[in-house]
Amino acid sequence: MDTFIEQLPIVVHSLNIGFLQTLKLFFVTLIGALPLGLIICFGSKSKIAPVRFILKIFIWIIRGTPLMIQLLIIYYFPGLVLHNPIWGGDESGRFFASSVAFIINYACYFSEIFRGGIISIPVGQDEAGLVLGMTRSQIFFKVKLLQMVKRILPPMSNEILTLVKDTSLARIIALQEVIWAGQAFMKGSQGISGAIWPLFFTAIYYLICNGLLTLLLGGLEKKLEYFR
Amino acid sequence: MSILEVEHIGKSFEHTEVLKDICFTMEESQVLSIIGSSGSGKTTLLRCLNFLEHADSGVIKVAGNVVFDADDKEYLKDSVIRKNRLHFGMVFQSFNLFPQYTALQNVMLAKQLQAEKLPDFKAKKKEIFTEIEDEAKMLLYQMGLSERMNNYPHQLSGGQCQRVAIARALAMKPDILCFDEPTSALDPELTGEVLKVIKELAEQKMTMIIVTHEMAFARDVSDEVIFMDDGYVLEYGTPDEVFNHPKEQRTKQFLGRFIEG
Numbered sequence: 001m002d003t004f005i006e007q008l009p010i011v012v013h014s015l016n017i018g019f020l021q022t023l024k025l026f027f028v029t030l031i032g033a034l035p036l037g038l039i040i041c042f043g044s045k046s047k048i049a050p051v052r053f054i055l056k057i058f059i060w061i062i063r064g065t066p067l068m069i070q071l072l073i074i075y076y077f078p079g080l081v082l083h084n085p086i087w088g089g090d091e092s093g094r095f096f097a098s099s100v101a102f103i104i105n106y107a108c109y110f111s112e113i114f115r116g117g118i119i120s121i122p123v124g125q126d127e128a129g130l131v132l133g134m135t136r137s138q139i140f141f142k143v144k145l146l147q148m149v150k151r152i153l154p155p156m157s158n159e160i161l162t163l164v165k166d167t168s169l170a171r172i173i174a175l176q177e178v179i180w181a182g183q184a185f186m187k188g189s190q191g192i193s194g195a196i197w198p199l200f201f202t203a204i205y206y207l208i209c210n211g212l213l214t215l216l217l218g219g220l221e222k223k224l225e226y227f228r
Numbered sequence: 229m230s231i232l233e234v235e236h237i238g239k240s241f242e243h244t245e246v247l248k249d250i251c252f253t254m255e256e257s258q259v260l261s262i263i264g265s266s267g268s269g270k271t272t273l274l275r276c277l278n279f280l281e282h283a284d285s286g287v288i289k290v291a292g293n294v295v296f297d298a299d300d301k302e303y304l305k306d307s308v309i310r311k312n313r314l315h316f317g318m319v320f321q322s323f324n325l326f327p328q329y330t331a332l333q334n335v336m337l338a339k340q341l342q343a344e345k346l347p348d349f350k351a352k353k354k355e356i357f358t359e360i361e362d363e364a365k366m367l368l369y370q371m372g373l374s375e376r377m378n379n380y381p382h383q384l385s386g387g388q389c390q391r392v393a394i395a396r397a398l399a400m401k402p403d404i405l406c407f408d409e410p411t412s413a414l415d416p417e418l419t420g421e422v423l424k425v426i427k428e429l430a431e432q433k434m435t436m437i438i439v440t441h442e443m444a445f446a447r448d449v450s451d452e453v454i455f456m457d458d459g460y461v462l463e464y465g466t467p468d469e470v471f472n473h474p475k476e477q478r479t480k481q482f483l484g485r486f487i488e489g
Contacts, residue, residue: 127318
């Protein structure tokens with residue numbers, strides 16, 4: 001049995017690789033879910049009643065069921081039920097399926113935050129833009145968007161920190177993220193087996209990552225303090 | 229030719245008739261005040277002129293050209309409305325400045341966005357923007373806000389905000405500038421500075437429609453006064469006619485407190 005000091009570099013190396021996958025899923029989700037959330041948000045305010053209705057049902061289902069179940073269904077349903085394994089069984093397939101599940105799930109939460117942001121802007125801002133001859137899209141992008149960003153930043157920060165930790169759910173379909181990498185040393189990997197401390201050690205990765213994000217998002221909030 | 233002709237404007241919300249057969253005309257460089265109690269339809273009338281509401285019936289003409297006809301759907305198209313509403317400027321009771329822009333940027337924004345659609349915008353961007361900035365600075369100077377143009381709205385007093393809003397409306401060079409109770413959100417001291425600016429605009433022959441509760445101001449600054457009650461134009465004439473010789477009992481009742489005081 002190696003000592004902790006001898007195990008440490010092996011474990012850290014493994015966890016680093018795992019955490020890279022964690023970060024990849026985090027960023028892909030963010031990049032996909034932010035615009036999709038905005039589209040769902042506009043859709044849920046659409047003038048066409050069926051569009052509104054379908055999106056309401058969709059948001060209800062996605063927010064009403066565990067993300068873990070959604071991951072399982074999205075990954076296994078095509079192969080096991082439809083006999084059409086679109087994802088493939090390798091790591092890139094698991095990553096792709098995870099990304100789809102996470103983007104859909106987070107887009108629904110984001111869309112509700114966006115909706116809250118939009119309805120919190122006084123109607124006078126629209127009217128002022130309109131009487132100055134601006135188009136609806138100019139009013140949204142030039143007048144309301146930044147005010148909206150300022151208002152939704154605190155709840156968005158919350159969601160973003162949660163997302164970092166939620167990526168660990170992808171472990172359920174064996175995505176090789178940092179939890180998976182830590183767990184490997186329990187079963188045995190690279191000459192280390194029965195060690196549980198690497199799993200506990202993964203917490204430090206999340207902690208540091210969320211520490212940095214908190215600083216970044218706090219800085220952004222500060223930057224937007226120049227107006228009220 | 230009259231700059232503005234309003235013919236038989238009617239408007240209902242749900243089952244409440246808010247405007248009933250409103251008719252009036254305005255000559256260029258004149259000031260028209262609209263007075264009346266809250267809920268009499270003054271603000272709705274102003275919002276119909278700026279197309280923030282669409283009248284259910286009636287016609288609006290600017291300098292002889294139809295800009296709105298309730299019977300013709302063409303006038304409800306977004307692009308048509310956007311073009312026609314530029315005949316009118318609007319100053320709101322609650323200012324509605326854009327909080328993330330400085331006073332100067334508030335005045336320039338709409339003009340800059342408009343300039344982007346000019347055919348030679350790319351080639352002449354610098355000159356066009358300089359011109360817009362010079363004009364905006366000139367307007368803020370006129371409003372007595374030269375020292376304040378780089379301040380954000382939350383750093384300004386209510387009176388200063390309202391003067392920025394007036395400059396912002398003037399920047400679009402409207403034919404007719406509308407004020408919707410411009411001093412109702414201000415304390416008496418700040419009210420004075422805003423009324424002074426409006427008075428100066430009247431002296432410069434700006435065509436204006438002012439919805440107000442400031443009776444003395446309406447009497448002094450207006451060429452014509454409308455008294456509205458329950459959606460009707462009840463009294464329509466010179467300040468002397470409306471304030472000193474009202475025809476209707478309701479007008480006398482409304483003005484009673486003001487005339488006695």
